[in-house]
Amino acid sequence: MNAPQTRPSPSVNTGDTWQSPKHKRTVYLVLAIVGLSILFDGYDLVVYGAVLPNLIADPSQIGELTPAIAGTLGSYAMIGVMIGALSAGAVGDRLGRRKVMITAIIWFSIGMALTAFAQSIFMFGLLRFLTGLGVGMIVATGGAVIAEFAPRNRRNLFNAIVYSGVPAGGVMASVLALLLEDTIGWRGLFLIGASPLIFLLPMALLALPESPRWLVSRGRVEDAEALVVKHELPARQFLAVETTAPQQEKAAAPADEREKALQRTGFAALFSRAYLPGTILIGAMSFIGLLSTYGLNTWLPQIMQSNGVSADNSLYSLFALNGGAVLGGLFASWMADRVGAKKIITVTFLIAAICLFVLPIPLPAFVMYLLIGFAGIGVLGTQVLTYGLASNYYGTSARAAGVSWVAGFGRLGGIFGPLIGGLIISAGFGPSSAFYLFAGVAVIGSICTALIPRSPAEATVVITSHGDSPEEPALNKRDDQAPLNRS
Template sequence: MESTTSLRPRSIPDIPADPTKEARTAIWVAAIAGLSLLFDGFDLTVYGTVLPGLVKGGSDALGWWSSGLSGGQPIPPAIAGQIGSYALVGVMIGSLTAGAIGDRIGRKKLILVGIAWFSLGMFASAFATSIAFFGTLRLLTGLGLGVLLATAGATMAEFAPAGKRNFYNAIVYSGIPAGGVLAALLGLALLNQIGWRGLFMLGATPILFLFPMALTMLNESPRWLLSRGRVDEAVAISRRTGIPLTEHQQFGGVPVAEDLHLEQKTGFAGIFSRRYLVGTVFLGFMSFSGLLLTFGLNTWLPAIMGGHFQEAGMGADAAKRYGLIFLLLLNGGAVVGGLIASMVADKAGPQRVIITTFTLAALSLTLMTFGFPIGLLLASIAVAGVGILGTQVLIYGFTSNYYATHVRAAGVAWCSGFGRLGGILGPLIGGWLAAAGVAGDTAFYVFAGVALFGALMTVLVPRPAKGHSDREQLEAEQDVAGVAA
């Protein structure tokens, strides 16, 4: 991990923003980063889509160490919960690794590595024949997913027009719940035809089209290049993309035009410096709460609701279908609600909006226990999607704009990596509750309590400390406060 940056900056041309080029560039970056996270979300959600069938066993079930289980033996819920957490362990490791090196080697290289890695991991997972091999591949696939989660937001924040950063980050990170929608839709339409292995193979297709698109269409961030002292490259890309650079753009509090030797903390050393320490801690716990809710419910909601409907007298196939519909609404609500909330966040400030959506999640999850008719239950879970997955979308955007360029990748990686502890715990909690025979109502109360904890953590996040701040960071602080930059 790199702790300091040293370079001798020099004068750069005054390059104002070209609104047409800047908007076109932002759209391309959002498309590439958003599609990356769409398949990221698909890969992380598809396990919950196929879980009910894996738990029950069958002719295509996983064996313990080699071939399929004789007689179609089921996977115990506790083991199923552990498997669901393996990918999230990989995501945590991948995110933290990206944070350690992302502010040193750049954004584009990490995005390319992440796309290729998780695509190959999903392809290999489709051929697993044992629980041990499948779990190992889920962990390895998670490494690539984590790299993308840590890098996409940092990239988008450096290409998004000022004053629209929360919205563009929401577009990118809405790819995660959109991937959940895709997993649920494909599960409803194709699971019986192509099986769980076929769904995993679909998750490997980005290497065929998204990798070439990113390789040819994605530029390195000119702001990152400038922070590394690569002025000529930054100027060339700025002119080509419309991203502004000015003579008085600052780096670490000192204008680039000054011929000074600079040394400042980057990477994790930077986000744990006195300037960012308190915010870094509470941002981590915000993400912890959001991802515990996200992956706990994405993994177990079909099983919880399917069991609820079976207890109410519904047939097993119909109950399974309704469970997938609930998963679809959870993620669909997040996509729509997250985009709307992000536009509000650009005006009112993301912090206040996140507090509101966390509270909304707690309320809607509590309402799920009231035994309403199915129509109201469907509406409640859609609202819960806004408050759970939509909140996590806003958290990523908030974090991307909270840190300056030289520590941004590390900040987003910390948000994603530390948050994965919650993501790992979510499926485990669902598995423990299912193994203990605890009713679905209790699970919803547990998750509602986590949402309230997340709201409290959000209240405690301070604004970035005043002091040495580059021009971009001044704009970011305005975005955090909800003032047009």
């Protein structure tokens, strides 16, 4: 029998505290890598809108752009994000989180660089679509990485930090366009989007380890134990194996269905009988959240002008909406780590519905922007929490597929949101109808959230060295899912 390896004692850490400075440093480096990746994903998605007026005004850049063609080009990236996100789930649960993250960083960076040299509308659109594939891979895989490295009592907060990179990247794109577009042009702005290839890729290669929990789920226990020792990670958290729930929690599905779901990988697990109700409801949440997010971000200034607000002041509505999403989303995520994401998302959807329902009423400017900020918490901020809920609802073998489902299926809402807003405005129904529609959608989102059943997965500790017996009995506590699925 081989001698036992020296590794952190499972009794030292329960997933709520740092086991050592090296453990803390490793997790914060992972947080930085994923956060920067999603920051540049947000930059990529918004920089096109920032440079679009100049592309339309100057046909010598890539060709004659009509508003219809410009809108179609904008949708290509979104379609790429949807396909990339859905694909990353199946790939990530089989090949590993690290490989997908590194591939995605390379992919979208090269895509941005090549787009900077596009000379035709066709090539520009094709490269936007291909770049979107890499963006989708990052958005889908990032949540799985954070869920498997973050301390149990900070998973929602860490997810909120990294996914707030999407609106933060949009702000970065807008600011850099204002400051630099006259100097370096739109091509230079796209080259900035390719800069992760220079600094983020080396950082990921050096500091982003594979997930030990994923290794355990694939039967590579020795490799997982080696990473736990190398990075001084808590064995109780990182060498956990999922099994069926204890007897008192088996009402949601038969034991054999739970076992089958936990043994399956990727989308096969998501659409198994045990996971299917939660999969449908979580997908609906994401669809509704992104429908509201992209619908309001596209049409809110126009709706506000139709409601009597000046053109200049209407632009501040977007700052209020996104600012509320970032600040309020972080606070909501902090609360979700204490009372459960399901409760918080249900409430934030309802807050958004109330605020949107009240907005058509004539109000002082301060109150109006405050309501828009709270609405931002309920739509954009809620979407951040939805990624976190999904990444912890599914077991390790299906986690990347679960986040991919949220990111990919939700993008359909992102495509339909602007279309629905445009139809309402073009039909002449007025701003009140638009606000009431988005308010009603938020109510549906709250209902979907409240109906999500308890996850069939449960973490159980199995900590072994090669040839040894388990050192720790199974945990009775739902160590993996409890913070996300409390009722």
